Amino acid sequence: MAASMVRQRGSNLLLKQAKFMEYMVAINKRYKRGHLRPVLDPHEIGTIPEYPAIKPILSWEERLTRRAIDKILDQETPSDFMYQIWKKNDWNYLLRPVHYHVGSLDFYKHATKTVVVDELPETIVSRSEEDFVQEEINSLTEYVKDLLLQQHFHYTHKVDKANEWLYTGKRLTRNLANLLFNSQRSKAAHLHDADMDYDVDIKSYWIRGKQKFMYDTPVNAHIRTKVPLVQFTSRDSDLSVGDVAAWDYAPGNISVFEKHINPVFFPGFKVGNPFQFTHTQIFSCTLDRKRCTSKKSSVRDVLIGQGISSSFGMLSALAAYQMKFCHRDLEKPMMSQTIVFDGKRLSFFCYQLNTLAIDERNEAKNPRRNVCWHLQDVPLYSDIKDGVARDVNDEALKLLLAFVHSPTEDAAGRTLESDLPQNVVSSPS
Template sequence: MLTSRGRILLKPNGLPKLGCMESTSTPEPSPVYPEIRDISFRGRARLRAEAFANLVREKSSYEEKMMEINMPRIYGWTTYIIRPTKIVYNSEKFYKKITRTGMIQTENIPLHSHLDAINDLEKIKVRVIDTLEAELDYLKSVPLAERLPTEKDENLRTSKYIASVLSRALMLSAAEHDVDQVDIEEEPRCDTFWLVGGFHPPPIVKKCRTKYSPEWLRKEIDENEPVAFRFQYLGEPLIQLQSKHPLANSVGRDSAIAQEIEVPYCPYHPSSFELMKCRYYGTNVNATWPHASDKTFTTLSWLPFSCAYGKSGKNDIKEFSDNLAVVHGFGSMLAQACKLGFSPVNKITYPMTTQVIVGDGQYLSFYQYQLNTNVLDPLLLEENDPKNICWSTPMHRLYECVENGRIKGLDENVLLMLVNAFRVKSVQAHQELSPYFGDVKYISDLPDDEKRKSILSDFKEMYSNRPQHRRKRPEIYDWERIYKIYFETRPQDARRKWWAKDERISHQRYDIIRPRYVPRDMRDPPKRSRRGKGVVKVIDE
């Protein structure tokens, strides 16, 4: 019963009398709790990286995915440029680290071990000898006035001629290939853009972390915490074979080799290896534009000894060859993955394999590169992600010398390895090769003419990386940097410029709306300042 104050009086057994209430209660739904997120500085940075990766993956076409990577920076990313001709001595650990690659030394690469024997090797030998003798005789007869000024340039031109004629001769000899299944691209464009972490911070970063960072950020980040840098590989192989189908993989991504192979530790700054830093729009192109050819997969690349001429010993040249093979193998496979719908921030779902030959026609090294991991961003990379693998053979000599226009001492074992590199057949894949493409894979397939032309124009303008007057980054003069930024000696000056107002103009988006430039004498209507100053040319729309 209830008292006058509304309290419940208990019975002797201690329970209230509920009366004749019916039990019609329904089970309550299970509560839905929000996702637990890491709100620390590193956790928020990881969430932003994942959101950006999802944004790129949701884009439908290849062009839109590649343009979205450059959208956060209107003037381009701060990038270190890697060129095959600028690889320096003692940089083997560095290039293996930035590509997450482990190298395996072997006498013969795995792709060649499953090939059948060649019955007509003698015919191929005669054809190769005749081709080499004719080409070397032609190069010897070049007039002195037309020869290049340095021995390095002359050897590079010789390598180009020999690689071109040998590739055609060996392709004709390898009867396993169908002519319409493989294309030979001469000096194609091979560009790759990616992000790598784990480097020592430069002094300017340490200064910003200790002097200009807020107190809460100093507690979360140590001044010596590693930083990440962006790299852009600009390659141009002598020849490159493109096929409709990929090569077979030698090992699985989850195999013990891919998990346990050792990747060197090299945290040194990229400038220590003579890499130049500049503002650059990240480009990912492999041989051809995606809509220009249906042969997407790279099966073989031939690179010259362009950076190894003038070195003293055979070991030095072999080290340069390894560096070239590693960086080009990773670059060509990552660019190929981007053409298939992946990107430097979206992980591939299957491994990709290619072959690399480094040599000048007489000395040759053979490599097989398998890409297992393409995302090297420290915020997206996991510890159990597989490593990339590169199989390397010793340096071989195809022939001894040339005497009186004749090839002496042709090694049949090396010739067999060279022929097998062109005999390797691609296989038709059974899994989905482009899982991240939408309804429109390439903008060239878009039915809307106006939208297609607009996107293609913007895409090619971005990937040309030409100097643009409309997107030129504002300059900070030396006297301003000294007297106003490094040493605040002019506090009375008005803060009108972007750096004085703490504006990060480099973080503006690329697609910011800006009117297209029109010359002054072609504007309609003309400016007020030009009226009455002569005849003004006005163009009617």
């Protein structure tokens, strides 16, 4: 027994010696003349670490999150990309476009990382003063009067008086959108090849900080084009970079509640539609001004909140169709125009989506913010008396025409950064 153990130890020693000699021969073959040289230069000793860096130990939640993000980004088609996001049923805050709580505007700014500018972009204002707009106003005024009279005599008195303002605004909004689109289609190059949708649901989902938001609201009329709108400002301008209003409270404090649902992206059309860029959204305003008074909230704040939420919701859904999300930010801005109409007053919004990376993983290293220009409560007319629509407002018609005639980029999708209006406004709010 002892002799066999001695023999085994001897054979193991010989085997180790043989392996060591093979190792030495392999090392010697690496250098000329068969002698060894030090692997490291003596002067480098102490400057190169002897061991690789120790990676931080990730929690199982972090490992699962990173694995899920990698799986999303590895998808090759928009349908698969969105499916990986919306297949998980989770708690999401439902964001309504009209909100009457005091202070809700700061919440909308925070939830979408948006800065508000209290005027319209210079390009819109200058376009509204061009000669062709002045020429169109006379004929457009007569058509608008006919629409108002038709609405007044045939529909106004056939509905419940308590909800007359909502019904009238919705029908008149659709008729006004039809008038603008069809009358200007032959006079604007970008409308020659465009499409219009009616009463389609817009659904979108995004992450802001640690909170997840869902937007689900129908749009009454939506003009879509094959080429995106021209940028309102540079993505790196002073207006597009900076902080936004802070919101340190739980959304439930202003009656924004969670619902356990699957997140969905839907900009009103299916994947593969050639008209894949938004041009102008036209909403029938559901704002109840009497309720604003009772809730002590500002009409201005409620309208701007609707402009921000509807514009961001549409553009973030369109971005998902292009496989962009908070984990894969936009490469170039996306633009949208929004018109809100309550049957008598018009509110105008121009929105530029500069970034979607507003979640807790990306926000700290992302200085960009989104921008919303606005002009609200522009009266379309004063009243209807003795069968006449009185005081149709030329300024409102000018802005309507300027919005519809907002140009898109050229066919190659190029817009020179040097040609963009810097449009730095001194008093963003």
